[in-house]
Amino acid sequence: MDGPVTWQSVRAEALRRIHTREWPPGGQIPNEADLAAEFGCARATVNRALRDLATSGYLERRRKGGTRVPLTPVRKATFEIAIIRQDVEGRGQHYDYRLLADRLAPPPLAVRDALRLPGATPLRMVRALHLADDAPFCLEERWINPTFAGPEVRFDTISANEWLVRNLAFSGGGFAFYATPADASLAEVLMCDRGAALFAIDRTTFSDAEPITAVTLTYAPGYRMVTRI
Amino acid sequence: MDGPVTWQSVRAEALRRIHTREWPPGGQIPNEADLAAEFGCARATVNRALRDLATSGYLERRRKGGTRVPLTPVRKATFEIAIIRQDVEGRGQHYDYRLLADRLAPPPLAVRDALRLPGATPLRMVRALHLADDAPFCLEERWINPTFAGPEVRFDTISANEWLVRNLAFSGGGFAFYATPADASLAEVLMCDRGAALFAIDRTTFSDAEPITAVTLTYAPGYRMVTRI
DNA sequence: AAGTGGTCTAGACCACAAA
DNA sequence: TTGTGGTCTAGACCACTTG
Numbered sequence: 001m002d003g004p005v006t007w008q009s010v011r012a013e014a015l016r017r018i019h020t021r022e023w024p025p026g027g028q029i030p031n032e033a034d035l036a037a038e039f040g041c042a043r044a045t046v047n048r049a050l051r052d053l054a055t056s057g058y059l060e061r062r063r064k065g066g067t068r069v070p071l072t073p074v075r076k077a078t079f080e081i082a083i084i085r086q087d088v089e090g091r092g093q094h095y096d097y098r099l100l101a102d103r104l105a106p107p108p109l110a111v112r113d114a115l116r117l118p119g120a121t122p123l124r125m126v127r128a129l130h131l132a133d134d135a136p137f138c139l140e141e142r143w144i145n146p147t148f149a150g151p152e153v154r155f156d157t158i159s160a161n162e163w164l165v166r167n168l169a170f171s172g173g174g175f176a177f178y179a180t181p182a183d184a185s186l187a188e189v190l191m192c193d194r195g196a197a198l199f200a201i202d203r204t205t206f207s208d209a210e211p212i213t214a215v216t217l218t219y220a221p222g223y224r225m226v227t228r229i
Numbered sequence: 230m231d232g233p234v235t236w237q238s239v240r241a242e243a244l245r246r247i248h249t250r251e252w253p254p255g256g257q258i259p260n261e262a263d264l265a266a267e268f269g270c271a272r273a274t275v276n277r278a279l280r281d282l283a284t285s286g287y288l289e290r291r292r293k294g295g296t297r298v299p300l301t302p303v304r305k306a307t308f309e310i311a312i313i314r315q316d317v318e319g320r321g322q323h324y325d326y327r328l329l330a331d332r333l334a335p336p337p338l339a340v341r342d343a344l345r346l347p348g349a350t351p352l353r354m355v356r357a358l359h360l361a362d363d364a365p366f367c368l369e370e371r372w373i374n375p376t377f378a379g380p381e382v383r384f385d386t387i388s389a390n391e392w393l394v395r396n397l398a399f400s401g402g403g404f405a406f407y408a409t410p411a412d413a414s415l416a417e418v419l420m421c422d423r424g425a426a427l428f429a430i431d432r433t434t435f436s437d438a439e440p441i442t443a444v445t446l447t448y449a450p451g452y453r454m455v456t457r458i
Numbered sequence: 459a460a461g462t463g464g465t466c467t468a469g470a471c472c473a474c475a476a477a
Numbered sequence: 478t479t480g481t482g483g484t485c486t487a488g489a490c491c492a493c494t495t496g
Contacts, residue, residue, distance in 0.1 A: 078308075
């Protein structure tokens with residue numbers, strides 16, 4: 001710990017104490033002021049370090065309650081959600097896009113619930129295929145709140161995926177990742193065998209409390225979603 | 230923008246300018262000092278706000294180069310990686326664990342590559358089943374660098390998954406999420422049909438540049454990995 | 459009521475990368 | 478060389494939450 005005290009060096013030292021159990025699981029650690037005095041730095045520096053460890057899941061912090069080492073660590077990882085075109089082009093493949101359907105329709109119950117929509121509001125249903133090197137890559141099945149994308153917004157040249165990311169500010173939502181067998185319809189569109197194991201993502205998006213869209217992305221066989229920490 | 234200027238309020242205003250294209254994609258935004266003057270706050274407050282937007286993928290920042298709105302937005306999301314026991318118990322189910330195999334063996338080529346291991350170092354291979362309410366939940370197939378978990382560490386009562394998270398400090402690694410069909414072996418262990426679509430995670434873990442472990446987690450049919458942003 | 463983290467300020471120096 | 482973000486400081490006030 002010689003040289004200038006940076007927030008990274010404080011974080012490293014804190015991490016060392018956590019994993020050597022000098023700060024044991026379940027235990028409370030000294031408060032920021034004491035640590036700042038010990039390290040010979042400003043409290044803001046300690047704050048930055050401990051705050052960072054908290055967002056990574058190594059610490060739990062509460063006002064007045066102090067800072068604790070979690071009994072059961074929950075590591076947090078970050079993954080990047082690129083638009084599908086970028087995903088394809090990032091693999092060095094040629095991207096193409098085909099709109100299959102675009103109409104107003106009453107959403108299925110699961111979508112209504114996921115978006116917390118009352119009654120049977122009709123939503124805009126968009127179904128589109130993303131291609132990589134002219135092979136099916138990903139099927140997008142989306143329900144959109146027409147408030148956010150009226151009929152003047154057309155999805156025949158730009159995908160709803162891309163248009164929404166570019167044009168709306170979302171503030172929240174949920175994801176689910178899972179595996180699903182290809183039914184007849186998926187097998188035809190994605191040109192794979194019926195029953196093939198497909199990777200899929202369900203995603204809901206909100207702006208404040210306003211539901212924007214719910215989408216299912218189903219990828220052709222072989223797709224891997226990768227990330228690093 | 231009345232009332233006290235918080236870093237969240239600065240972030241909100243910046244986000245508004247981004248999505249109204251007042252700060253257009255590809256364009257450079259004013260520097261921190263100018264924005265601080267405009268908002269009537271300290272530069273540190275602007276810094277905190279813009280730094281936060283950068284980690285979310287809304288901005289790109291470079292020393293001297295200034296801050297820009299990315300042409301192609303890449304949203305970043307965080308998910309929590311709990312130990313499997315927590316995952317099961319969090320669903321209100323009874324957790325159980327069964328060790329199926331634990332021996333030294335030469336790893337397959339894919340594992341050697343993923344861990345960047347030279348030569349044919351034997352690794353510790355651990356195969357274990359996690360159960361929820363006495364039904365198969367997840368199969369763990371793991372290769373461990375014996376340096377980090379010698380034979381004195383036994384995995385018959387605590388899973389390698391849990392032991393490693395509790396006892397080692399990792400500093401990096403990679404994830405891949407994908408769907409895979411159940412082969413004969415998976416079908417038997419997870420008690421599902423052959424060919425069933427299974428959700429799986431490949432994960433590698435390092436401590437600095439030292440490889441610690443590579444693992445494949447294959448979940449029983451129906452599993453969904455969920456997260457919120 | 460009081461202790462703890464959350465945040466803001468005003469100023470300063472530094473590291474990096476572009477010009 | 479120089480402009481920009483990255484960070485540290487010392488002090489202050491505030492918000493939350495626990496006792």
